[in-house]
Amino acid sequence: MQSPPIERLVWDLDWNLLRTFIVIAEAKSITRAAERLNLKQPSVSNALRRLEDRVGRRLLERDASRFELTDAGRLLYEQGIEVFGTISQLPSLLRSVSDDVVGHVTIAVASHVISPLFDQALAQFHAEYPRSSVTILAAASSEVAKQVKERRASFGISLVSQRDPELDYEMVYREFFGFFCGPSHRLYGRSGLTLDDLQGESSVSFQTDHIFDALRPVALLRSEAKLDANIVGVSSSLEEVRRLIIVGLGIGPLPLHVARRDIADGVLWRLPPYDAPPAIDIFLLVNAHKALNRAEKALLSGLQTLIAETPLKDRIYGG
Incomplete structure (x- = not known):
C-alpha cells in the first residue's frame, strides 16, 4: 500500500x-x-x-x-x-456566544451519586442561568471516567479505582455502605445479628464490587462475611440493585444515607456490620484539556466553590 x-x-x-x-x-x-x-x-x-x-x-x-x-x-x-x-464541543460553544449564559452541560454520574452538595450546585446553577440546560448521564464509574477523558462529558462524578493521569480529581463527599435485605428474606426484622449470620447467604451487588475495582472495601467485607461467592444479581444502577434486594434475590450493599428512608418505610432491613462500615469516597473528575462553554464553566465553578466552602465533616454521609 x-x-x-x-x-x-x-x-x-x-x-x-x-x-x-x-x-x-x-x-x-x-x-x-x-x-x-x-x-x-x-x-x-x-x-x-x-x-x-x-x-x-x-x-x-x-x-x-x-x-x-x-x-x-x-x-x-x-x-x-x-x-x-x-x-x-463546537455546537455548545457556538450556542454560548451571547450575552446570556445559554449553553448545555453534560454531566457523567455514577448511578448512586446522591449528594445534597451536588443537588445544591444544580439548583443554584438553574436559578442563576435558567436558559442553560443540563443532561445527566448515569453510568458505571469506569464509563464516567471514559466520557470525561474523551471530552464527551463536561465533567463527571463517580467512584475511582485507579486515577488517570490525564484527569484531575477532587473529593466531593464520603459515604458508608451497609448490607441490607428485603422483607421476604429470612433475616429481615432480626436484631443482634453478627457477620457469622450472613455466611453462605446469596447476594446481589454493583458491577464495581470487585477486589480490584472501585467498591473494593465492600468486596472485602463480602468476603469477610463469607457470603456465597456466586453473586446472583448485578447492576451498575443503584435503583436496580435496590430492587434486587427488596424483591428478595439476596443480601446487597447500599449507601447508608440512601437506604435511610427505605428502612423507615419497612422495605429494607439493615444487616451487620453495624460498626465501622466500609467508606467510599466520591470524586469530581475534570479534564483540563476540554474547552468549556460558559454554562459548563459556571456549573463546574459553582460545584467546586461549594466543595471548597463545605467542611469535610459536612460532606460525610451516613457515618
Missing part, C-alpha cells in the same frame, strides 16, 4: 471516514458498526478501505476468529477520539 505524502493527510482526510472507523473500532465488528451507523455493511467496508488508502496503512486485522487494530489503527483511533471530542 503506497503512502501518500504525509503532509497532505490533514487536508485530505475525510471526517466521515474517520468517524466510521471510530465506530468500527468500538463495535469490534463491521456488521455491528453498520447497524449503529444505519448503513449497509458494504458501505462501511468500503469506508474502511478508503481510509486505509488515504493514510497509507492497514488499520485492521480480521478474519473469522480475530478482530484487532494494527498499531497504526490504534494510533488513529486514539487521535480520532481526541478530534471527535473537540468537534463535539
Whole structure:
C-alpha cells in the first residue's frame, strides 16, 4: 500500500471516514458498526478501505476468529477520539456566544451519586442561568471516567479505582455502605445479628464490587462475611440493585444515607456490620484539556466553590 505524502493527510482526510472507523473500532465488528451507523455493511467496508488508502496503512486485522487494530489503527483511533471530542464541543460553544449564559452541560454520574452538595450546585446553577440546560448521564464509574477523558462529558462524578493521569480529581463527599435485605428474606426484622449470620447467604451487588475495582472495601467485607461467592444479581444502577434486594434475590450493599428512608418505610432491613462500615469516597473528575462553554464553566465553578466552602465533616454521609 503506497503512502501518500504525509503532509497532505490533514487536508485530505475525510471526517466521515474517520468517524466510521471510530465506530468500527468500538463495535469490534463491521456488521455491528453498520447497524449503529444505519448503513449497509458494504458501505462501511468500503469506508474502511478508503481510509486505509488515504493514510497509507492497514488499520485492521480480521478474519473469522480475530478482530484487532494494527498499531497504526490504534494510533488513529486514539487521535480520532481526541478530534471527535473537540468537534463535539463546537455546537455548545457556538450556542454560548451571547450575552446570556445559554449553553448545555453534560454531566457523567455514577448511578448512586446522591449528594445534597451536588443537588445544591444544580439548583443554584438553574436559578442563576435558567436558559442553560443540563443532561445527566448515569453510568458505571469506569464509563464516567471514559466520557470525561474523551471530552464527551463536561465533567463527571463517580467512584475511582485507579486515577488517570490525564484527569484531575477532587473529593466531593464520603459515604458508608451497609448490607441490607428485603422483607421476604429470612433475616429481615432480626436484631443482634453478627457477620457469622450472613455466611453462605446469596447476594446481589454493583458491577464495581470487585477486589480490584472501585467498591473494593465492600468486596472485602463480602468476603469477610463469607457470603456465597456466586453473586446472583448485578447492576451498575443503584435503583436496580435496590430492587434486587427488596424483591428478595439476596443480601446487597447500599449507601447508608440512601437506604435511610427505605428502612423507615419497612422495605429494607439493615444487616451487620453495624460498626465501622466500609467508606467510599466520591470524586469530581475534570479534564483540563476540554474547552468549556460558559454554562459548563459556571456549573463546574459553582460545584467546586461549594466543595471548597463545605467542611469535610459536612460532606460525610451516613457515618
